[in-house]
Amino acid sequence: MEKQVIRCSKFVKVLGIITTVLFGLMCVVPLIAGHFLMALCFFPFTFLGIALLLAYQKQTIVIDHNTLTFNYVLKKSIEVRFSEIRCLLLIPLGNRTQMALIDRGYNRLVTLDSIFGNSDLLFDALAEHEVQIVDFEELLEQKKDVSKYVGTLNAIERNYYQSIVQETETIDSISSDRCRFxxxxxxxxxxxxxxxxxxxxxxxxxxxxxxxxxxxxxxxxxxxxxxxxxxxxxxxxxxxxxxxxxxxxxxxxxxxxxxxxxxxxxxxxxxxxxxxxxxxxxxxxxxxxxxxxxxxxxxxxxxxxxxxxxxxxxxxxxxxxxxxxxxxLTSEKPTHETIVITDKDVDTGNSLTDYELIASWRGEEQEFNVSKSQYLKTSIGDSRRVCIRKSLLGLEYYSVHE
Structure with missing residues (x-):
């Protein structure tokens, strides 16, 4: 077999270039203007773009006659002989699938990243060396013994499948004792x-x-x-x-x-x-x-x-x-108190626009939410009445009107 190299997909390269250039400019411009804090905020995104470009250049899978070599950006390369591999374990996690190479002793050799472009070359090489592909979720659904593979799962994968097992037990119990409708x-x-x-x-x-x-x-x-x-x-x-x-x-x-x-x-x-x-x-x-x-x-x-x-x-x-x-649940008649409007404000901080009248009430400055029409026809210095109601549940609430 000729030596073959699998690189990250071109999407990783394009995304890395766009991210580096875009956020790099967003760092440089504030830095020149003297806004160091703003430049610092955008720096992590620039670093992420650079990391993607390095991943495209350095992170590869080299397929040789008897070995697979996994090269990383920050980690030491891992070399795996085909003879050491028991299977390629597929671990579905909701809408994505994790893939791991498992050795003869049911230990995880390496986890395959999903960012590689031409994974078919790897699958063909594994098939050529008669390495089986095992679907962990399929084994569970067929109620086969998966105890040998459990030790290869990381914490996230283990918790995910533990919840599936619990849910399957519940479903089986419900199926055997059908509802009375x-x-x-x-x-x-x-x-x-x-x-x-x-x-x-x-x-x-x-x-x-x-x-x-x-x-x-x-x-x-x-x-x-x-x-x-x-x-x-x-x-x-x-x-x-x-x-x-x-x-x-x-x-x-x-x-x-x-x-x-x-x-x-x-x-x-x-x-x-x-x-x-x-x-x-x-x-x-x-x-x-x-x-x-x-x-x-x-x-x-x-x-x-x-x-x-x-x-x-x-x-x-x-x-x-x-x-x-x-x-x-409010049955009592409302009581009223008079206030003088000292300020007005429009709060657009959330998805809705809040119109507020501000006045001194009960010894402190209070903001009252009102309708847009009430806000527009009220001027600073106008007198308004606070209508106070109390529910049977004990909650006291109020609103402002003329």
């Missing part, structure tokens, strides 16, 4: 429900007022109720092909839209952050109780990550519905 009918129901929830979001946005908040809360709590009803047969994402076939898919888009719009609607009111989080904690505990009951009652094994994801989802829901629920 029509599975296909449930799929059709969830598809229709997803459309209905999005339509309700649209209606809520158009009608506004209290009805808007009622609909948003119903969409969020309705989605959560459906999740609990079908738990653990429902999922948002799975890592196994069998899981996608057996599990129900959660229609979460409607709830996600409602969550975002809830945060937007609460933006025009003010409240004490500590009191807000206290109310959020109360709502979270109330919402989490049904999940604990359902989780304890089912016999299907549940991954810790799955339970943890529900906890975070409950916290997110609780945070976003705290204000709407507090608003709807």
């Amino acid at each position: 029509d599975f296909e009918k449930a799929k059709r129901f969830l598809r229709v429900l997803g459309i209905v929830l999005i339509v309700l979001d649209g209606i809520a946005f158009v009608v506004g007022g209290k009805l808007m908040m009622v609909l948003f809360v119903l969409v969020i709590l309705g989605s959560y109720a459906v999740y609990l009803w079908y738990y653990p047969y429902i999922y948002i994402e799975t890592k196994t092909k069998k899981g996608e076939q057996v599990m129900l898919q959660m229609p979460f888009l409607g709830a996600a839209i409602a969550l975002l719009l809830n945060l937007t609607s609460a933006n025009t009111f003010g409240y004490d952050q500590i009191a807000y989080f206290k109310t959020t904690s109360i709502i979270a505990v109330v919402l989490f109780i049904p999940f604990v009951i359902k989780s304890v009652r089912i016999k299907v094994p549940q991954r810790f990550v799955r339970k943890l994801s529900v906890v975070f989802a409950v916290l997110m829901m609780s945070f976003t519905i705290t204000f709407p629920v507090s608003f709807l």
